[in-house]
Amino acid sequence: MSYKEIYEESNQLYAERIELIEDRIEQIVREPAIEPAFADYFRSVAQCINTIKNHKADKEFNALFYSQFDKENYEKSYANPAYAVKMLGDEYGQLLAAVYAKAAGSITHIFQGDIKYLCIYAELIVELYNYFEDADEVNPKEIRSCIYSFMHDYEEIFAEDDNGQLLDPAYDYYTQFVMNADLSNDDYMYEYGLFVGENERASREHLASFSDEEIQAMADTYTEGYRIGFITCNKDISKKSSVQVLYPVGFERMIKAALVNFEKIGLKPIMRPFSTSVNKQFDYDHKEDMALWLDKAYVEYRIECMHNALEKIKDIACKCGGPAVIEIFGEEPFAPVSKKENAAYTDEQQKLAVYMASQRSQLMNRYIVGEERSFTIIAYPVAAIGNQYKEIFRETVKINTLDYVLYRDMQQKIIDVLDTADRVHIVGTNGNKTDLYVKIHELKDPAKETAFENCVADVNIPVGEVFTSPVLEGTQGRLHVSQVYLNELNFLNLEIDFKDGMIEHYTCTNFEDEEENKKYISDNVLHHHKSLPMGEFAIGTNTTAYRMARVYDIAAKMPILIAEKTGPHFAVGDTCYTYDEDNMTYNPDGKAIIARDNSVSILRKEDISKAYFNCHTDITIPYDELGAITVIRHDGSTCDIIRDGRFVLPGTEELNKPLDELEAEKN
Numbered sequence: 001m002s003y004k005e006i007y008e009e010s011n012q013l014y015a016e017r018i019e020l021i022e023d024r025i026e027q028i029v030r031e032p033a034i035e036p037a038f039a040d041y042f043r044s045v046a047q048c049i050n051t052i053k054n055h056k057a058d059k060e061f062n063a064l065f066y067s068q069f070d071k072e073n074y075e076k077s078y079a080n081p082a083y084a085v086k087m088l089g090d091e092y093g094q095l096l097a098a099v100y101a102k103a104a105g106s107i108t109h110i111f112q113g114d115i116k117y118l119c120i121y122a123e124l125i126v127e128l129y130n131y132f133e134d135a136d137e138v139n140p141k142e143i144r145s146c147i148y149s150f151m152h153d154y155e156e157i158f159a160e161d162d163n164g165q166l167l168d169p170a171y172d173y174y175t176q177f178v179m180n181a182d183l184s185n186d187d188y189m190y191e192y193g194l195f196v197g198e199n200e201r202a203s204r205e206h207l208a209s210f211s212d213e214e215i216q217a218m219a220d221t222y223t224e225g226y227r228i229g230f231i232t233c234n235k236d237i238s239k240k241s242s243v244q245v246l247y248p249v250g251f252e253r254m255i256k257a258a259l260v261n262f263e264k265i266g267l268k269p270i271m272r273p274f275s276t277s278v279n280k281q282f283d284y285d286h287k288e289d290m291a292l293w294l295d296k297a298y299v300e301y302r303i304e305c306m307h308n309a310l311e312k313i314k315d316i317a318c319k320c321g322g323p324a325v326i327e328i329f330g331e332e333p334f335a336p337v338s339k340k341e342n343a344a345y346t347d348e349q350q351k352l353a354v355y356m357a358s359q360r361s362q363l364m365n366r367y368i369v370g371e372e373r374s375f376t377i378i379a380y381p382v383a384a385i386g387n388q389y390k391e392i393f394r395e396t397v398k399i400n401t402l403d404y405v406l407y408r409d410m411q412q413k414i415i416d417v418l419d420t421a422d423r424v425h426i427v428g429t430n431g432n433k434t435d436l437y438v439k440i441h442e443l444k445d446p447a448k449e450t451a452f453e454n455c456v457a458d459v460n461i462p463v464g465e466v467f468t469s470p471v472l473e474g475t476q477g478r479l480h481v482s483q484v485y486l487n488e489l490n491f492l493n494l495e496i497d498f499k500d501g502m503i504e505h506y507t508c509t510n511f512e513d514e515e516e517n518k519k520y521i522s523d524n525v526l527h528h529h530k531s532l533p534m535g536e537f538a539i540g541t542n543t544t545a546y547r548m549a550r551v552y553d554i555a556a557k558m559p560i561l562i563a564e565k566t567g568p569h570f571a572v573g574d575t576c577y578t579y580d581e582d583n584m585t586y587n588p589d590g591k592a593i594i595a596r597d598n599s600v601s602i603l604r605k606e607d608i609s610k611a612y613f614n615c616h617t618d619i620t621i622p623y624d625e626l627g628a629i630t631v632i633r634h635d636g637s638t639c640d641i642i643r644d645g646r647f648v649l650p651g652t653e654e655l656n657k658p659l660d661e662l663e664a665e666k667n
Contacts (some may be wrong), residue, residue, distance in 0.1 A: 005647060006170060012421045014119040018215065021119075024048055024126045027297035036151045041078050041088060042129050045100050049122045052107050057191040065107065066195045066278045067281055072281055081285050085341040091140035094343050095147060098123065098144040098289040100494060101282075111193030112173045116157070124150050142591075144581045152301060159305035160312070167270060167317045167368070169242045174271030178252050179259065184208070189249055194275040199328070202251025202383035206390060210253070215287065219257035221400055221461065225376040230457035232523065233374055233585045236664060240321035240373070242387055243267040247326045248382070249275040252324055258324075267321060276331060276382065280488070284336040290353070291343045299352050303359045310367045322373035329559040331390075332387030333490035336567075347606050349529035357527075357614045370579030378461040379559045388552055395548045399462045402544060406654065407463040408456050408588055411541055413651040415452045415466050415587070417639050421631040423474060424537070426568055429627035429644070432480055433495070436570075437632075438476035438537045443597040450591040453576070455538075464542030468595045471577040472501025472533055479570055485556055485563070494619065496572070502596065503531045503572060510664055525572060527615045533600045535616055536571035539629060539641065540564055546623055547658035560618050567641075569620040573613045623659065 028046040030041040051065055068077050078084050079100040085093030101463045103125065127146060131138045148184035164553075181188040186204060189196045202635045207215065228239040236538070243262055248256050259269055277283055310317055345353055380396055383389045418424065421440045428434035443449045443567045452466045480497045490510070497505040503526065526532055542565035549555040549566060558566070577596040585593050604611035623645040640648050647655045 011115050014116045018119045021122055038132050044078050046153045062190050062196050069278045069282050071279055080340050080497055081341040095143055101286045108193040115397045115620050151293050155302050156305045159309040163309040167320050169270050175269050183253050195278040199276045199382035200250040207253045208341040211574050215517035216257050218254050222378050223258050223261035225461050229374040229663035243321050246325040247329045249273055256614045257601040280334045285342050288345050289343045291345045291349050294349050299356045317367040324377040325377040327379040329380045330381040330557050333485050333556045335490045361614045365579045371583040376459050377561055379561045387429045392552050399545050402463050404456050410652045411454050411466050418452050420633050423629045423632050423635045428625050432625035434480045436477035449594045451595040453593050465538045465540045467536050467538035470537045472598045475501035501534050524615050535573050535575040539568050540566050543655050543658040547662045550662055563620050564618045567620050568616045571616050571618045573615040640652040
């Protein structure tokens with residue numbers, strides 16, 4: 001069965017429903033018979049439905065459709081909660097803005113040939129409009145109830161589609177598309193229905209200038225990282241028959257070569273394309289829209305639907321090997337405007353959201369067994385990074401292919417010293433206020449065991465870090481960084497205080513109001529948890545990447561995948577071994593990595609809901625803000641690994657060369 005067959009039956013049903021409602025949509029567009037305060041909203045959203053229905057796969061349509069959400073037009077768009085509240089009032093504005101955003105999101109489905117989402121959102125618009133036709137009777141409670149019922153009633157369909165497209169290679173629209181598309185010009189990109197901007201066009205054009213050998217080398221780095229990840233983690237890739245391929249629009253030439261590679265190792269792709277955002281403020285404004293209908297009954301039903309959907313495809317899901325991801329970077333760090341009009345979770349809803357995320361994670365781990373899956377991630381720049389885009393791209397390719405053996409051996413020397421530690425002391429310099437002690441797991445058999453993983457280019461490309469799950473008890477102090485880019489958001493003067501490995505206090509200087517700063521961190525770093533453990537302590541060794549960031553002045557634009565390799569970093573949330581703690585892995589020297597749990601994650605043996613937080617956010621201190629990393633042994637003796645931003649451990653001198661070159665270039 002292919003995607004065409006999957007959609008064919010449902011399309012027959014929904015085509016009839018669209019025919020029944022399209023006249024009503026046209027009437028709303030032409031002459032809405034409701035009071036003026038709401039007529040303009042319904043005219044706009046009905047026109048959005050019509051535009052999607054009459055979609056075209058060309059540049060003009062793409063620009064027209066997405067212009068309603070760009071920075072200039074968004075200010076007067078009903079998809080903007082602030083504008084919707086201003087025009088429609090507090091009681092209706094949030095609700096109707098959320099509906100507008102949901103309806104617009106059906107655009108990608110119809111380009112795949114699935115008309116279902118266009119139909120159901122058109123029906124929702126008409127149903128809401130009918131309420132407003134009788135202005136004397138309509139009230140916010142009815143509108144909220146209507147939206148709640150819609151989300152609840154279609155949750156089964158949402159769950160089946162979401163999980164099917166995430167795990168089932170039969171949804172092969174994008175696979176067929178990439179393999180058969182004419183990549184010689186931009187035209188094919190408009191067939192996604194995703195926003196296509198200068199980043200996407202420049203990526204395609206730049207990759208078109210590469211030789212076949214260069215493209216193949218990029219694809220090989222990507223797919224070999226995935227394959228080797230299974231070997232490194234002692235997992236049998238032959239049990240798997242599919243791989244989730246997440247890729248940016250414009251990279252199809254590389255992806256096409258990668259799909260051939262995956263086929264050779266017996267893996268069918270499950271494709272998930274994405275593009276840069278037309279307006280990140282729009283995305284930010286709607287990130288908690290679910291607060292408008294989230295309650296306990298809805299959460300329990302959503303979990304039930306998710307379970308049923310996974311059960312239907314359990315024989316397919318278990319054969320999924322995990323994601324192979326291509327990330328992009330280069331856009332300006334996004335500092336959102338926090339709007340009071342945006343939907344936001346209450347305290348009780350935050351608890352429900354955390355519970356829902358935990359249940360989803362557990363279900364996924366049950367059907368795609370964590371001990372049997374792997375992943376890989378690699379990143380490349382986009383044109384937004386600046387005029388030196390092509391040079392930065394070339395440097396990134398170089399970083400992604402650094403000498404595996406050289407880094408493996410230098411990092412092993414660092415690990416040999418770290419394995420003697422009782423704790424590690426990290427202090428900042430040049431205004432950085434970090435003063436942090438990290439407790440390290442004690443080895444029972446140092447000849448056969450290690451506390452740190454020697455991370456080279458497999459699941460986590462590029463090379464360049466050693467990491468551990470620290471002991472929480474005894475891990476304490478302050479972590480500070482002057483600026484850091486986390487989850488596509490910019491944080492200024494981020495400070496986090498730890499006590500026994502748990503976050504005790506946090507702040508930043510993004511906003512004048514301290515409560516806004518704390519909420520910003522709570523929402524986007526703690527993800528609504530009251531506290532999080534330090535799930536990882538690592539030392540990044542990729543000084544070549546650090547030099548690139550400074551030479552091209554792109555440190556604030558670097559993805560965490562690369563940025564974490566440019567200094568010590570500390571992850572808050574789950575460990576790197578989440579759901580995989582009992583599957584022993586080994587470093588290249590043959591030693592078993594024993595620091596896989598902490599006192600929180602070990603709770604999985606009693607109550608799994610208390611063990612995991614379903615988040616893992618890396619926070620990196622750059623070398624120029626780093627005073628020292630010092631090993632403190634049980635007998636009180638010490639050994640510096642880094643002092644004044646330079647590696648001082650014998651055998652790691654090669655890591656200082658890019659730093660010395662950078663210093664020379666400055667002078």
